[in-house]
Amino acid sequence: xxxxxxxxxxxxxxxxxxxxxxxxxxxxxxxxxxxxxxxxxxxxxxxxxxxxxxxxxxxxxxxxxxxxxxxxxxxxxxxxxxxxxxxxxxxxxxxxxxxxxxxxxxxxx
Amino acid sequence: xxxxxxxxxxxxxxxxxxxxxxxxxxxxxxxxxxxxxxxxxxxxxxxxxxxxxxxxxxxxxxxxxxxxxxxxxxxxxxxxxxxxxxxxxxxxxxxxxxxxxxxxxxxxxxxxxxx
Numbered sequence: 001x002x003x004x005x006x007x008x009x010x011x012x013x014x015x016x017x018x019x020x021x022x023x024x025x026x027x028x029x030x031x032x033x034x035x036x037x038x039x040x041x042x043x044x045x046x047x048x049x050x051x052x053x054x055x056x057x058x059x060x061x062x063x064x065x066x067x068x069x070x071x072x073x074x075x076x077x078x079x080x081x082x083x084x085x086x087x088x089x090x091x092x093x094x095x096x097x098x099x100x101x102x103x104x105x106x107x108x109x
Numbered sequence: 110x111x112x113x114x115x116x117x118x119x120x121x122x123x124x125x126x127x128x129x130x131x132x133x134x135x136x137x138x139x140x141x142x143x144x145x146x147x148x149x150x151x152x153x154x155x156x157x158x159x160x161x162x163x164x165x166x167x168x169x170x171x172x173x174x175x176x177x178x179x180x181x182x183x184x185x186x187x188x189x190x191x192x193x194x195x196x197x198x199x200x201x202x203x204x205x206x207x208x209x210x211x212x213x214x215x216x217x218x219x220x221x222x223x224x
Contacts, residue, residue, distance in 0.1 A: 033212070042199060042215035043152070087151065091211065101151035
């Protein structure tokens with residue numbers, strides 16, 4: 001079966017750095033997304049990786065290793081507004097999105 | 110304002126009743142999707158449509174039906190609601206024709222409670 005694993009919940013301090021990991025086992029791979037979802041709101045796009053390596057976008061970076069079936073989202077200079085769930089999703093061989101259950105990130109002052 | 114709208118925002122429904130959740134996008138995206146999101150389970154695909162006039166089944170299609178008569182609208186119908194269909198429903202769309210990756214844009218969601 002297809003599976004995406006993320007930690008259920010993480011806690012970090014305002015101003016710090018946090019890394020949210022995602023491992024996947026899917027039938028094929030055509031890219032990986034990270035989405036942010038604030039409580040009670042819709043998911044919004046953060047990043048897309050299809051090649052190995054690090055993609056940096058402001059305070060957020062996303063890394064992919066296809067050989068290891070592994071990705072992480074790195075959030076720097078954490079702000080209170082970064083408190084949200086972070087969803088990892090993989091495009092499989094049928095070009096369908098397979099979603100992880102999400103990681104709830106709690107930021108403390 | 111371009112985007113996706115969903116209606117209603119929330120609904121309480123008696124079991125056995127028929128319900129249609131509406132979804133409209135004005136971005137001229139070719140593909141549209143319906144997901145349900147339950148605590149601890151993440152987003153699960155119910156049905157999708159790659160282009161107007163075609164639909165397909167996702168991971169959890171039982172008890173739901175969709176239609177795609179035109180590009181903009183993608184309604185989801187529960188023929189006879191059951192309590193296990195209590196969830197938050199998200200509609201999404203994407204343009205797979207012009208983008209190198211299939212980023213999905215989500216509507217605000219419909220919170221449905223079936224009693």
